[in-house]
Amino acid sequence: MTSGVEALAALARRPLLIVLDYDGTLAPIAPTPEEAVPEAGAREAVAALLAGGRHLLRVLSGRPSAQVRAFLGSPDLPIVGLHGLEWPGEALPREHTRTVAKLAAAVPDFPGRRLEDKGVTLAVHYRATPDDLAGDVQARLERLPVPEGWTLLRGKRVVEFRPSGANKGTAVMRLARDAPDHLPVYVGDDVTDEEAFEVLADVGGVTIKVGEGETRARHRVASPSDVVTLLRTWANAPSEEGEHG
Numbered sequence: 001m002t003s004g005v006e007a008l009a010a011l012a013r014r015p016l017l018i019v020l021d022y023d024g025t026l027a028p029i030a031p032t033p034e035e036a037v038p039e040a041g042a043r044e045a046v047a048a049l050l051a052g053g054r055h056l057l058r059v060l061s062g063r064p065s066a067q068v069r070a071f072l073g074s075p076d077l078p079i080v081g082l083h084g085l086e087w088p089g090e091a092l093p094r095e096h097t098r099t100v101a102k103l104a105a106a107v108p109d110f111p112g113r114r115l116e117d118k119g120v121t122l123a124v125h126y127r128a129t130p131d132d133l134a135g136d137v138q139a140r141l142e143r144l145p146v147p148e149g150w151t152l153l154r155g156k157r158v159v160e161f162r163p164s165g166a167n168k169g170t171a172v173m174r175l176a177r178d179a180p181d182h183l184p185v186y187v188g189d190d191v192t193d194e195e196a197f198e199v200l201a202d203v204g205g206v207t208i209k210v211g212e213g214e215t216r217a218r219h220r221v222a223s224p225s226d227v228v229t230l231l232r233t234w235a236n237a238p239s240e241e242g243e244h245g
Contacts (some may be wrong), residue, residue: 001217001218001219001220001236002218003220003222004220004221004222005221005233006147006219008182008206008221008230008233009230009234009237011185011206011234012234012237012239013098013238014182014183015055015182015239015241016055016056016058016184017176017179017183017184017185018055018056018057019172019175019187019191019196019232020057020058020059020060020072020186020187020190020227021059021060021061021187021188021193022036022059022063022068022191022211023036023063023189023190023226024156024189024190024224025224026038026039026042026046026059026070027039027042028224029076029189031077031127032125032128033063033067033116033126034124036168037044037071037186039072039224039227040225040228042231043072043073043074045231045232045235046071046074046077047074048215048235049053049231050076051098054239055192055235056177056179056180057078058078059072059077059079060084060171060172060175060186061080062082062083062085062121062160063096063118063215064116064122064178065079065080065082068081070120073118075213080171080175081164082118083121083166083168083169083192084163084166084168084170084171085120085121085162085163086120087111087201089155090178092118092119096119096120096163097119097120099147099150100117100118100120100122100161101117102117102147103122103144103147104117104122105143106143110126110133110137110140110163111128111129112126112127112130112133113125113126113129113135113137113204114127120231121160121161121162121166122161122162123160123161124141124156124158124159124160124161126157126159126201127137127156127158131179137142138154138159138194138241142154147161149164150162150163150164151164155190155191156190156191157206168193168195168196168233170199170229171194172186172200172205173199173203176200176205183205183206184203184205185206186205186206186208187202187208187210187221187230188208188209188210189211191203194216195214197215197216197217198216201216201218206218207217207219208220208221209221209230210223210224210226
């Protein structure tokens with residue numbers, strides 16, 4: 001595994017398809033989703049890459065796309081939301097609403113509980129739960145019955161129930177197929193991003209883990225601040241054609 005921004009700077013000599021997670025990647029992890037403001041300079045770095053036109057930039061998040069856009073601005077930035085259930089220009093599937101409501105009713109009460117009904121998925125946050133209770137809360141949540149055709153995904157002080165077909169691995173491959181002349185690069189920090197790391201490894205893509213922890217990614221940077229620096233570096237990097245005349 002390689003680490004640090006400098007080791008990744010040269011990638012931008014080729015046209016890149018840069019796919020970014022949001023929470024923990026473009027924004028530090030916050031106590032609540034509403035507080036997850038972008039890392040300093042993230043908006044400007046995103047705008048520079050979009051303006052450059054050589055590289056393609058996408059955000060792939062577990063959030064609804066409207067939340068990500070509210071944080072980042074950039075009306076021209078394509079955002080895929082809800083782990084690949086929400087695509088620009090496509091209707092959001094509505095057949096899961098009843099299942100989400102039943103799951104929400106089954107979640108036990110506990111200190112610091114926060115339910116986030118995304119319409120087609122349900123996230124149960126416990127970042128505000130006292131540390132001495134967090135382990136028991138996680139165990140209780142993992143014992144909840146998962147409906148047929150659904151998956152329980154574990155994240156950083158959050159579990160999310162979602163349809164089994166919705167995952168970042170499938171979504172990032174769809175994005176890569178739509179940009180065959182660009183090298184796919186995925187940057188993420190959490191368990192949900194490991195799905196994208198795994199599938200891109202099989203097709204020669206570049207995978208970058210943000211922060212500590214075990215990962216399938218081949219590269220690592222330390223923090224969202226490093227991600228911003230990397231995006232700036234890629235936005236300003238010369239192409240191979242430029243270097244050779």
